[in-house]
Amino acid sequence: MEKLRQELRRGILVLAVLGSLRQSHYGYSLRKQLQDAGVDIDEGTLYPLVRRLADQGLLISEWRQSEGRERRYYRLSEEGSLLLASLSGEWQQLNSCVGAILGVGRETN
Secondary structure (H helix, E strand, O other): OOOOOEEEEEHHHHHHHHHOOOOOOEHHHHHHHHHHOOOOOOOOHHHHHHHHHHHHOOOEEEEEEOOEEEEEEEOHHHHHHHHHHHHHHHHHHHHHHHHHHHHOOOOOO
């Protein structure tokens, strides 16, 4: 069961991270925003995911001074924004189809 749950979450986490990075965040602030939205993600998953997305050219990063420390902030690149728009549309369509298959919104007797 746990393995299937992780598989289901994997792609959704990419979409959630891309959506969150429409605004600049450093690692901890990104994790907190996701958790506040109900998406629980541990550091061991989040940080490698963010680095991978940056390596793929989907994120731009820059070092900034914040609260007396230097932190690396990430935000979507132009390519990342285009991908987010595409994946969002795909997510909406799949969510609607799966919802219909599962009977979401239907009354059961």
